[in-house]
Amino acid sequence: MQLNAFWRIIKLMKHAINQKPDYEKELRKAGVRITRPRRIILDILTSTEDHPDAMKIFHRAIEIDDSISLSTVYRTMNLLEEMGAIHRHAFNGGPSRFEQAHGEHHDHLIDVDTGDVIEFQSDKIEKLQEEIARALGYDIIHHRLELYGRKSKPSE
Amino acid sequence: MQLNAFWRIIKLMKHAINQKPDYEKELRKAGVRITRPRRIILDILTSTEDHPDAMKIFHRAIEIDDSISLSTVYRTMNLLEEMGAIHRHAFNGGPSRFEQAHGEHHDHLIDVDTGDVIEFQSDKIEKLQEEIARALGYDIIHHRLELYGRKSKPSE
DNA sequence: ATGCAAATGCAAATGATTTGCAAAAAGAAA
DNA sequence: TTTCTTTTTGCAAATCATTTGCATTTGCAT
Numbered sequence: 001m002q003l004n005a006f007w008r009i010i011k012l013m014k015h016a017i018n019q020k021p022d023y024e025k026e027l028r029k030a031g032v033r034i035t036r037p038r039r040i041i042l043d044i045l046t047s048t049e050d051h052p053d054a055m056k057i058f059h060r061a062i063e064i065d066d067s068i069s070l071s072t073v074y075r076t077m078n079l080l081e082e083m084g085a086i087h088r089h090a091f092n093g094g095p096s097r098f099e100q101a102h103g104e105h106h107d108h109l110i111d112v113d114t115g116d117v118i119e120f121q122s123d124k125i126e127k128l129q130e131e132i133a134r135a136l137g138y139d140i141i142h143h144r145l146e147l148y149g150r151k152s153k154p155s156e
Numbered sequence: 157m158q159l160n161a162f163w164r165i166i167k168l169m170k171h172a173i174n175q176k177p178d179y180e181k182e183l184r185k186a187g188v189r190i191t192r193p194r195r196i197i198l199d200i201l202t203s204t205e206d207h208p209d210a211m212k213i214f215h216r217a218i219e220i221d222d223s224i225s226l227s228t229v230y231r232t233m234n235l236l237e238e239m240g241a242i243h244r245h246a247f248n249g250g251p252s253r254f255e256q257a258h259g260e261h262h263d264h265l266i267d268v269d270t271g272d273v274i275e276f277q278s279d280k281i282e283k284l285q286e287e288i289a290r291a292l293g294y295d296i297i298h299h300r301l302e303l304y305g306r307k308s309k310p311s312e
Numbered sequence: 313a314t315g316c317a318a319a320t321g322c323a324a325a326t327g328a329t330t331t332g333c334a335a336a337a338a339g340a341a342a
Numbered sequence: 343t344t345t346c347t348t349t350t351t352g353c354a355a356a357t358c359a360t361t362t363g364c365a366t367t368t369g370c371a372t
Contacts, residue, residue, distance in 0.1 A: 033338050033349060054329080069352045074329060090249035095328060109289060112297055120288055128281050129303055133265060136276065138305035141268055145301045147285055149294035189369050191319060210359080225321045230360060251359060 023085055030083060037072045040064050045086060051097040051108075051117045091117075091146060107145040179241060186239060193228045196220050201242060207253040207264075207273045247273075247302060263301040 023042050024034050032038075044052075044060050052060070054073050061068045077098055080086040088096045091110050097117075107125075109118040125145065133140045179198050180190050188194075200208075200216050208216070210229050217224045233254055236242040244252045247266050253273075263281075265274040281301065289296045 035338070035350060037351075067352080071330075071353080072351060075350085078330095088249070090246055093244070093246035093249075093252060096249060109292055109294060111294070118292055118294075120292065122284055122288060125281055125284050128278055128284075129301075132276055132278060133303050133305050134308070136265055136274055137308055138265060138267070138274075138303070139308045140303050140305045143301070143303045145285075145299070147289050147294070147296050147299045149289050149296045152290070152293055152295045189318060191369070193320075223321080227322080227361075228320060231319080234361095 026085070027083065032079065032083070036065060037061070037068045038076055040068065041073060041076045042080075045080070045098065045100050051089060051091075051099045053095045053097045055095070057098070089144075089146075091115075092148070107147075109147040109149055112148050112150055182241070183239065188235065188239070192221060193217070193224045194232055196224065197229060197232045198236075201236070201254065201256050204256075207245060207247075207255045209251045209253045211251070213254070245300075245302075247271075248304070263303075265303040265305055268304050268306055 023046070024039070027038075028034060040061050041057060043064075044057055054070065054077060057077075058068070058070045058073045061073065077086065077088070077096070081088055081098075085101055086098050087101050088098055089108065090096055091108070104121060105126075106119040106121040109120060110116070111118070129140060129143055179202070180195070183194075184190060196217050197213060199220075200213055210226065210233060213233075214224070214226045214229045217229065233242065233244070233252070237244050237254075241257055242254050243257050244254055245264065246252055247264070260277060261282075262275040262277040265276060266272070267274070285296060285299055
């Protein structure tokens, strides 16, 4: 796998990075109870490749246990977000979509036709952002870089 | 005013750029009727420095004419967005906030404490984005770069 | 001035998300 | 394992931002 100094495609590396951290232990340590719904939602989040929204998570969850409610999904997403276990995105201003907060920070390229999300990372861009913020008298708390694109026709 | 090759702060230039384009003529040419509500909303948009949401625009509007309804504000924002006269942002996943589409493209630095928005532009970052998208096999349709930051204490 | 399509206000509908509350389950203690 | 306390859940109703249906008004070409 070729990594270029400027930027790396993370998607290809995701499975390697993705050795599910033991969230249950983490959560318990923070005084959070491990319930059946939470275990199921956590499992969905740690085993998916995509960036599902609450409704999608809910549907996957009720296939495993149909007693889970949508509000529990929302409550769990808020909990996990506060704990830093997941990240929330609002692509296009649509409903929140979530992803496991695995190791590396990264940004997103969203396929405007399919909604697919490709992850990437660019140290150069991060550096420039820092530079800009500093010059404006700010410290960056977090940032959001989203590219909305369409698959390019190779021939034209 | 010193412009650096890497990036420029647009805010300072905004008033200069901001010689209100004749939207009324533009709209009429596109077959859109100029109504009292539209004129008022357009005026608010072209004369403000900030990035107000629909509710804020509504409140400013009813001060001028209290018969304007919130749905008209929303309908007008959709219309103007389709015409390319304004841009819509969903900072932090909050309600849509709007700004006049004046000349230059730019990105935003949002003050997490006050909600204030500072505009900036970086050709270098744009270039890198293009590069990344191309390498991933995509053409960029549009993008969104938001820095969320807090005023830095100069002394620490 | 006149007529008709386009735009408005209002209220009700929608979609995403949150919340109140009584019942159920988790984990600590006995 | 039983009991107790506290957290979490499911459900339904509430909220928030935004859109829509419809009867009425208005812009503007004639």
